[in-house]
Amino acid sequence: MSVNVKPLADRVLVEAAPAEEKTAFGIIIPDTAKEKPQKGTVVAVGPGKKDEPMTLKVGDSVLYGKYSGTELSVEGKEYLIMRESDIYAIV
Amino acid sequence: MSVNVKPLADRVLVEAAPAEEKTAFGIIIPDTAKEKPQKGTVVAVGPGKKDEPMTLKVGDSVLYGKYSGTELSVEGKEYLIMRESDIYAIV
Amino acid sequence: MSVNVKPLADRVLVEAAPAEEKTAFGIIIPDTAKEKPQKGTVVAVGPGKKDEPMTLKVGDSVLYGKYSGTELSVEGKEYLIMRESDIYAIV
Amino acid sequence: MSVNVKPLADRVLVEAAPAEEKTAFGIIIPDTAKEKPQKGTVVAVGPGKKDEPMTLKVGDSVLYGKYSGTELSVEGKEYLIMRESDIYAIV
Amino acid sequence: MSVNVKPLADRVLVEAAPAEEKTAFGIIIPDTAKEKPQKGTVVAVGPGKKDEPMTLKVGDSVLYGKYSGTELSVEGKEYLIMRESDIYAIV
Amino acid sequence: MSVNVKPLADRVLVEAAPAEEKTAFGIIIPDTAKEKPQKGTVVAVGPGKKDEPMTLKVGDSVLYGKYSGTELSVEGKEYLIMRESDIYAIV
Amino acid sequence: MSVNVKPLADRVLVEAAPAEEKTAFGIIIPDTAKEKPQKGTVVAVGPGKKDEPMTLKVGDSVLYGKYSGTELSVEGKEYLIMRESDIYAIV
Numbered sequence: 312m313s314v315n316v317k318p319l320a321d322r323v324l325v326e327a328a329p330a331e332e333k334t335a336f337g338i339i340i341p342d343t344a345k346e347k348p349q350k351g352t353v354v355a356v357g358p359g360k361k362d363e364p365m366t367l368k369v370g371d372s373v374l375y376g377k378y379s380g381t382e383l384s385v386e387g388k389e390y391l392i393m394r395e396s397d398i399y400a401i402v
Numbered sequence: 403m404s405v406n407v408k409p410l411a412d413r414v415l416v417e418a419a420p421a422e423e424k425t426a427f428g429i430i431i432p433d434t435a436k437e438k439p440q441k442g443t444v445v446a447v448g449p450g451k452k453d454e455p456m457t458l459k460v461g462d463s464v465l466y467g468k469y470s471g472t473e474l475s476v477e478g479k480e481y482l483i484m485r486e487s488d489i490y491a492i493v
Numbered sequence: 494m495s496v497n498v499k500p501l502a503d504r505v506l507v508e509a510a511p512a513e514e515k516t517a518f519g520i521i522i523p524d525t526a527k528e529k530p531q532k533g534t535v536v537a538v539g540p541g542k543k544d545e546p547m548t549l550k551v552g553d554s555v556l557y558g559k560y561s562g563t564e565l566s567v568e569g570k571e572y573l574i575m576r577e578s579d580i581y582a583i584v
Numbered sequence: 585m586s587v588n589v590k591p592l593a594d595r596v597l598v599e600a601a602p603a604e605e606k607t608a609f610g611i612i613i614p615d616t617a618k619e620k621p622q623k624g625t626v627v628a629v630g631p632g633k634k635d636e637p638m639t640l641k642v643g644d645s646v647l648y649g650k651y652s653g654t655e656l657s658v659e660g661k662e663y664l665i666m667r668e669s670d671i672y673a674i675v
Numbered sequence: 676m677s678v679n680v681k682p683l684a685d686r687v688l689v690e691a692a693p694a695e696e697k698t699a700f701g702i703i704i705p706d707t708a709k710e711k712p713q714k715g716t717v718v719a720v721g722p723g724k725k726d727e728p729m730t731l732k733v734g735d736s737v738l739y740g741k742y743s744g745t746e747l748s749v750e751g752k753e754y755l756i757m758r759e760s761d762i763y764a765i766v
Numbered sequence: 767m768s769v770n771v772k773p774l775a776d777r778v779l780v781e782a783a784p785a786e787e788k789t790a791f792g793i794i795i796p797d798t799a800k801e802k803p804q805k806g807t808v809v810a811v812g813p814g815k816k817d818e819p820m821t822l823k824v825g826d827s828v829l830y831g832k833y834s835g836t837e838l839s840v841e842g843k844e845y846l847i848m849r850e851s852d853i854y855a856i857v
Numbered sequence: 858m859s860v861n862v863k864p865l866a867d868r869v870l871v872e873a874a875p876a877e878e879k880t881a882f883g884i885i886i887p888d889t890a891k892e893k894p895q896k897g898t899v900v901a902v903g904p905g906k907k908d909e910p911m912t913l914k915v916g917d918s919v920l921y922g923k924y925s926g927t928e929l930s931v932e933g934k935e936y937l938i939m940r941e942s943d944i945y946a947i948v
Contacts, residue, residue, distance in 0.1 A: 316920070317947040319912055324946065349474070355946070361909065363452065366410055374407070374474055374483075383895070383920055383945065392920075392945045399474065399483045400415065400446075401408040440565075454543065457501055465498070465565055465574075490565065490574045491506065491537075492499040531656070545634065548592055556589070556656055556665075581656065581665045582597065582628070583590040622747070636725065639683055647680070647747055647756075672747065672756045673688065673719070674681040713838075727816065730774055738771070738838055738847075763838065763847045764779065764810070765772040804929070818907065821865055829862070829929055829938075854929065854938045855870065855901070856863040 316385055318357035318392060323367055325351040325380065325391045325398075350374055350402070354390065367395055374399045407476055409448035409483060414458055416442040416471065416482045416489075440468055441493070445481065458486055465490045498567055500539035500574060505549055507533040507562065507573045507580075531559055532584070536572065549577055556581045589658055591630035591665060596640055598624040598653065598664045598671075623647055623675070627663065640668055647672045680749055682721035682756060687731055689715040689744065689755045689762075714738055714766070718754065731759055738763045771840055773812035773847060778822055780806040780835065780846045780853075805829055805857070809845065822850055829854045862931055864903035864938060869913055871897040871926065871937045871944075896920055896948070900936065913941055920945045 316324050328350040352372055359365040367373065380393030407415050419441040443463055450456040458464065471484030498506050510532040534554055541547040549555065562575030589597050601623040625645055632638040640646065653666030680688050692714040716736055723729040731737065744757030771779050783805040807827055814820040822828065835848030862870050874896040898918055905911040913919065926939030 315948060319944055319946055320942065322945060357946075358912075366449075376472060381922060381945065385920075385948065396411065398410055399413060399472065400410055400448075402406060402476065457540075467563060487502065489501055490504060490563065491501055491539075493497060493567065548631075556658075558654060578593065580592055581595060581654065582592055582630075584588060584658065639722075647749075649745060669684065671683055672686060672745065673683055673721075675679060675749065730813075740836060760775065762774055763777060763836065764774055764812075766770060766840065821904075829931075831927060851866065853865055854868060854927065855865055855903075857861060857931065 314354050314385055314388075314390070316355050316383075316390075318355050320357050321360045321363065321365065321395050322357045322392055323353050323365075323395055323398065324355035324383070324385075325373065325375065325393060326354050327351040327389070327391060349377055351391065365395055367398065367401070372402050374402055405445050405476055405479075405481070407446050407474075407481075409446050411448050412451045412454065412456065412486050413448045413483055414444050414456075414486055414489065415446035415474070415476075416464065416466065416484065417445050418442040418480070418482060441465055442482065456486055458489065458492070463493050465493055496536050496567055496570075496572070498537050498565075498572075500537050502539050503542045503545065503547065503577050504539045504574055505535050505547075505577055505580065506537035506565070506567075507555065507557065507575065508536050509533040509571070509573060532556055533573065547577055549580065549583070554584050556584055587627050587658055587661075587663070589628050589656075589663075591628050593630050594633045594636065594638065594668050595630045595665055596626050596638075596668055596671065597628035597656070597658075598646065598648065598666065599627050600624040600662070600664060622650055624664065638668055640671065640674070645675050647675055678718050678749055678752075678754070680719050680747075680754075682719050684721050685724045685727065685729065685759050686721045686756055687717050687729075687759055687762070688719035688747070688749075689737065689739065689757065690718050691715040691753070691755060713741055715755065729759055731762065731765070736766050738766055769809050769840055769843075769845070771810050771838075771845075773810050775812050776815045776818065776820065776850050777812045777847055778808050778820075778850055778853065779810035779838070779840075780828065780830065780848065781809050782806040782844070782846060804832055806846065820850055822853065822856070827857050829857055860900050860931055860934075860936070862901050862929075862936075864901050866903050867906045867909065867911065867941050868903045868938055869899050869911075869941055869944070870901035870929070870931075871919065871921065871939065872900050873897040873935070873937060895923055897937065911941055913944065913947070918948050920948055 314324065318324055350372065353367050353369055356365050356367055356369060375393065375398045379397040380391035383390050383392050405415065409415055441463065444458050444460055447456050447458055447460060466482075466484065466489045470488040471482035474481050474483050496506065500506055532554065535549050535551055538547050538549055538551060557575065557580045561579040562573035565572050565574050587597065591597055623645065626640050626642055629638050629640055629642060648664075648666065648671045652670040653664035656663050656665050678688065682688055714736065717731050717733055720729050720731055720733060739757065739762045743761040744755035747754050747756050769779065773779055805827065808822050808824055811820050811822055811824055830848065830853045834852040835846035838845050838847050860870065864870055896918065899913050899915055902911050902913055902915055921937075921939065921944045925943040926937035929936050929938050
């Protein structure tokens with residue numbers, strides 16, 4: 312869960328949880344139809360903005376919007392970078 | 403009414419009240435035609451934003467707009483997560 | 494004029510005045526053609542926002558825009574919920 | 585010039601000056617073609633917003649944009665209600 | 676250069692300089708093709724907004740954008756009323 | 767490099783550097799195809815906005831966006847007037 | 858890595874890292890199909906805005922959005938100039 316990226320300002324780097332490969336009826340969904348996961352784990356946290364410290368910390372399991380963040384590839388692995396305000400909740 | 407979700411900032415998690423299954427004329431409306439409920443119960447409350455404490459608390463029965471919030475599935479159950487400012491009133 | 498709704502923040506609950514049922518020429522207008530009233534009575538007032546107390550109080554007769562507010566049904570009766578800033582004047 | 589309306593916040597109630605009924609060539613323009621007047625008289629003034637007192641007072645003759653304000657009918661007479669910032673100048 | 680108009684807030688009243696009637700090749704351009712002048716003279720200045728005194732004064736020759744301001748007719752003469760921030764420079 | 771224009775607020779007057787008349791292959795580009803220059807020299811500087819002094823001074827060589835600013839003709843010469851924030855860098 | 862450009866305000870000048878010339882399957886991609894790099898090196902940093910010092914310094918390796926910044930050609934070399942807030946992270 313450690314990655315060599317220091318997000319700027321109020322950004323966090325999130326590793327998306329893998330989408331479930333099977334639906335309730337047990338059918339394998341081909342790769343392109345998989346719903347993009349909305350759950351992930353925080354792997355890096357920025358220093359926050361002036362007078363606004365960060366609430367999230369590395370390791371937090373979070374829920375975020377389907378279209379939140381920007382995909383970043385770091386050392387061959389896909390992450391999402393987004394602002395803390397794009398994250399709905401800790402689960 | 404307890405759920406393991408900690409909303410961030412000024413967000414609240416709302417469990418929508420079930421829509422009425424019958425219309426005034428007693429006809430069963432199939433599932434897709436049911437009007438999305440506008441009434442719900444607050445099941446989790448964020449810590450609020452800087453200098454803006456939250457007004458709502460867990461258990462409050464609330465009215466909110468038809469298109470407010472984002473659907474979140476937690477432990478197989480559907481909730482709505484929205485900002486406190488999207489909630490019109492306590493009933 | 495009492496209703497069990499507590500508007501949040503700077504919102505007010507307004508009961509619209511009934512539209513006139515007759516035009517100047519004495520013809521009954523069917524229900525769907527009635528112009529939506531722009532006059533109403535305040536039936537519930539929120540606590541206001543931080544450092545911004547409310548001006549309106551329950552019982553005030555107010556003028557508001559034709560498209561202001563959101564319709565809310567409370568105990569079988571229709572109301573409008575809107576922000577105090579959507580209300581033009583007290584009459 | 586007295587009317588029983590108390591505008592809220594930074595709003596003013598304006599009675600539009602009548603449009604000229606004749607053009608330069610002396611032709612009577614039918615009612616619907618009359619250009620909406622841009623000059624009017626202030627008939628009611630709101631209390632202003634927090635820390636922003638009002639500049640206008642009742643009786644001021646003002647110039648405002650053709651599409652400024654919202655029409656309000658009070659006791660059978662048409663007025664315009666608008667924010668003070670929609671008014672260009674006192675004449 | 677005196678006119679009986681008191682602009683509100685940070686507005687100024689500008690009298691546009693006449694457009695040149697001849698092009699470089701000496702051809703008279705018909706009235707509708709004349710480029711709207713971008714140079715004018717300040718004829719009235721508002722009191723400024725809270726904590727923002729005005730920079731311009733009556734008599735200043737100014738440059739402004741082609742589409743800046745609103746046309747106002749005062750005593751049969753055309754003026755432009757615009758915010759000081761719409762004026763680019765004093766010349 | 768001296769011009770009789772006093773920009774208002776945080777505006778600067780920029781004289782664009784001439785575009786290169788030849789491409790790398792030595793072909794003369796006709797006038798309309800010349801790329802608009804993005805480099806220029808500051809010829810006049812406004813007083814700045816409240817609590818925001820200006821960084822640029824007359825004579826600075828600057829880089830700015832292709833579509834920044836408004837063209838102004840002063841004494842038969844073309845300039846660009848733009849806000850200091852439209853200027854990317856001093857070179 | 859030294860360049861004679863002083864970015865204004867909160868801007869940074871970034872030298873993009875070269876895109877990989879080969880894909881995973883070893884095929885040379887022609888120049889126009891190369892994905893624009895999202896990784897680069899900071900080569901110049903502005904002074905920051907009032908009360909907002911800069912976080913980045915010259916030499917930082919940064920990640921930024923595909924469409925961030927404006928291309929600037931300085932001494933025949935291409936750079937990107939962007940605001941620090943357009944940069945996601947230091948790597």
